[in-house]
Amino acid sequence: MESGVSGGISVDVIVVGGGVIGLTTAVVLAERGARVRVWTREPVELTTSAVAGALWWPYRIEPEPLVGEWALQSLVVYEELAARPEETGVRMVDGVQGETRLDELGSWAARVPGLREARAEEFAGGGLWARLPLIDMSVHLPWLRNRFVELGGTVEEASVVDLSEVPASVVVNCTGLDSLDLVPDRSVRPVRGQLVVVENPGITTWLTSVDHSADTSTYFFPQPGGLILGGTAEENAWSMTPDPATAEAIIARCAAFRPEIAEARVLEHRVGLRPTRPAVRLEREVLRGGRALVHNYGHGGAGITVAWGCAREAADLVGARAA
Template identity: 75%
Template sequence: MKTERGDEVIVVGSGVIGLTTAVVLAESGRRVRVWTREAAERTTSAVAGALWWPYRIEPEALARDWALQSLSVYEELAARPEESGVRTVEGVMGESRLDEATWVAARLPGLRTATAEEYAGTGMWARLPLLDMPVHLRWLRERFLRAGGVFEVRPVTDLAEAAAPVVVNCTGLGARELVPDPAVRPVRGQLVIVENPGVTTWLVSTDADAGTTTYLFPQPDRLILGGTTDEDDWSLTPDPAAATEIVERCAALRPEIAGARVLGHRVGLRPVRGAVRLEREPLPDGRVLVHNYGHGGAGVTVAWGCAREAAALASR
């Protein structure tokens, strides 16, 4: 049996990975504190388009398993969309084929090839979880607090500051300096938020020649347009030229978007790494450090699977 002290865990980071991990740990009976330099609604996760689908994440086999575990949770949460921020929404994944999705076909009833009327190219029609991230992050935090967790806004300049028997590092891009791990780097994503002119389905379209991915995600009170994938770009300032291009690309796919009123601009830095780091590191002083970072733009997609594995590593 663990001692009371041995049950203590500090989770560093409050994006979707950190909060989900904290929820799993707290609901397993651990005494959990989340340390974060900023409130969850100001993290990169709050800016995410947040469609469930593995995006630029390795290792592929593990990522698919984590994603399927997360899919099960989101399907349950979609029964309470106003509370959880999770809905299941239909749309087209452009430049994708059914034979590339055999790993998930059994879990997605209705997955099929998109018709020519639905998409002018090769694509898959799917019904997937789509998350309203400000709502979902708030829901995660409230669920964590109900489980007895403690949330502390405090800067962390060294993981050694977290004096608990188990520390879980969910710092995303911050791991580049805190670990330090130079393999973690930013891939900048810019979004334009507009009034929704009546779009009810999501769309992701990739132009390999131009090197662009264009997407539009309908939320209850707005339409999210994207995006950019700017490698090693640390700027959090919206680029007006990029914003104009995003709107033009989205309007080329859905003409009704052309006149939509712009509500705002968002920029986030995806914490990309060659492969997710999810592992247990015993420290010389007997404490345990569990790493759970490097999820790139797929943090939402794999959050619950990774959280469960991190919690298991923390309990060994």
């Protein structure tokens, strides 16, 4: 059992939301014996999760003490899935978190295997060297869906306007940014990320150089379909249209680290809106008639990083209702 979960849940559940949080939560619930359906407004290949880079690392997500544990649980699962990269989309890849020091991170960092200070020849500006999961979402999301279906679950395209009207004993809200209106939760906001995908000129390691107080960052991730370049972190920006000037600036920042990127052919432009709030919301509330609504949203830029840990906690909340 790849998620490492145990315990039985005998209850009908509808998970609303077909991104990485919704699908992972559905898999964990199905593995625990729940009868689960996923309702998604659009195919999983068109969700926000499909745009992600996607490197395992706690980025723009709170609260840090809980995030560290969720992330470490997820790391163990991804390390197992990396044994079958063609099937799962997960690979373990070396790289550098630039301008980052161990003493700046939470206690979780001490439990990341092999995380160490980067040597000068690895990154002149100082940083951390690590071998971390790098996830090809074009493969991983369909794998999650297939895994869920193999467990007896069903994925249905459906739009929801009122979570309390969803016909299930337990409803799990994994709607991300849509929780702004569906809950409604006015603390939810978008943080816009723009990416450029180029032909990989032979780069095999990833790199990040992120100023968490700025609305731009620099990173590149070698994926099977090309080298993904980033990025931006624009608060409360809703535009899904790639900006040409922003794309040029992304390429220039990445090329400052690896000059060969400047000549790489552009394959694609991507934009995604990170579903951010002051802290992840993972809690259960009671609906009319004693039914339960479990919330699992607000993961910002680290939904992939914490997906399995949060899914287990959400399943625990479902199980508490079902017991």
